Amino acid sequence: EPPYHIVTPVMHLSRQDVSRTFQEKLGAPPTDSAEELTMIARRQLRQDFLTADMGVTGANFAVAETGQIALTENEGNIRLTFSLPRIHVAVVGIEKLVPRVADLALFWPMLAHSGTGQAITGTCSLVGGPRRDGEPDGPEEFHVVLLDNGRTRLLADVAQRDALHCIRCGACLNACPVYRTIGGHAYHTTYMGPIGCVITPHLRGRDDWAHLPYASSLCGACAEVCPVNIPVHRHLLQNRRNTAGGWQRLAFKFWAWTVQDPLRYRWAGKFLRCAGPFAKLWTDTREWPAAPAQSFRDWWQKQNPHPNPLPYTARERGLKKISSPPSLGGEDQGEGESRSS
Ligand code: SF4
Known part of the structure; x- marks a missing residue:
């Protein structure tokens, strides 16, 4: 199955799930112990690493200054992947490039800290080419595939x-x-x-x-x-x-036009309270909660009859009775404020 998380791909599986898979695929005995499960995986994978002809890795970073790729992990499986098989292929997104090796002093701890809460991961590797004469391990061939795939x-x-x-x-x-x-x-x-x-x-x-x-x-x-x-x-x-398609833009323009005017907003609320049966696209996959008998605005009006004699709709449109403006507190006070500011 595909990864569940970009850092911890099988975090959704319990020890029991892993044990069941090992029983089915490897004929391993059932166990609830994380240590025993690790040893079963280790025995199986070690053999696979030793017999594989080619190992494929990604890269956490690629260093432009030296042409190396930087890999960081806790399990050691990446190190086995690039050091035991005869060929190592690294598939690297072009956005992984950093200018200098020194930049890893920032990025490696940053990745470990945000990814797994560690100061630094258990294993950090820099790979810069195939095995050289006299070296005991490493691949005979090393290939880096720089992947664009929409990144540019x-x-x-x-x-x-x-x-x-x-x-x-x-x-x-x-x-x-x-x-x-x-x-x-x-x-x-x-x-x-x-x-x-x-x-x-x-x-x-x-x-x-x-x-x-x-x-x-x-x-x-x-x-x-x-x-x-x-x-x-x-x-x-x-x-x-x-x-957003044309109809979505139109719908949001209409929505913006509606909510900018209290009267339009009020009538839209009235319409929506009885629109449930017509909103089939929405109600096919979601519930349409039953609307209350009256809106909050109507309820508020009943609780607080407004003393303003203007008709309800006119008040909503922001019309006010003209009254004398509040006093600013006199000329002296105004000058005093001006001076202090
Ligand atoms: S670097 Fe930022 S955007 Fe990328 S995985 Fe971490 S938190 Fe998410």
Whole structure:
């Protein structure tokens, strides 16, 4: 199954789930112990690493100064992937480039801190080429595939290009109330959660992924935790703007026109209270709560009969009885305020 989270891909599985899979696929005995489960995985994977002809990794960063890729992990599986097989292929998004090795002194701890709450991850590796003469391990061939896949399109978008600053720490996923409720598989994307909803429409096409930016309450928790200060919730809003069709724009213009006038707003409320049966598109997938018998405004009017003799609708339109303006407190006081300011 696809990853559930960009940092911890099987966080949705319990020890019992893992044990069941090991029983089915590997014929392993049932166990509830994390240590025993780890040893079962280790025995199986070690053999796979030793016999694999090619290892494929990503990269957390790519260093332009030295041509190296930087990899960070806690499990050691990435190090086995690039050091044991004969060929190592690294698939690297072009946004992963950093100018200098020294920049890793900032980015590696930042990624570990925001991703897993560590000062630094257990293993950090810099890979700069195939095995050299005299070296005991490492691949015979080393290939780096620089992946664009829509990234230059996003780079060309001045309003949203800072989404490429993302270091894939996953902090915005952990903070997002929508991700925490629906989980990573509901998005059906490689990158899930708030940042996935920002970049996927750019990487894979707006038409097919226009629904993603709506998987957000726009609460801004994602932007608050982001270590590289991407205004994720604003980009989600921008994505909604980018994909809004003609009828949506028209509907929102009509809505804005309606709520700007108290009388129109009042009549819209009256209409909506009896519009339930006609809102089929909405009620097919959602409940339409029963409307109260009277609106809050009507209730308030009954509780507080207004002394203003103007008709109700005229008052709503902002007409007032003309009365003398309140005193400003006299000329002397005004001069005094002016002096003190
Ligand atoms: S958008 Fe920010 S918080 Fe979310 S994964 Fe990227 S760097 Fe981390």
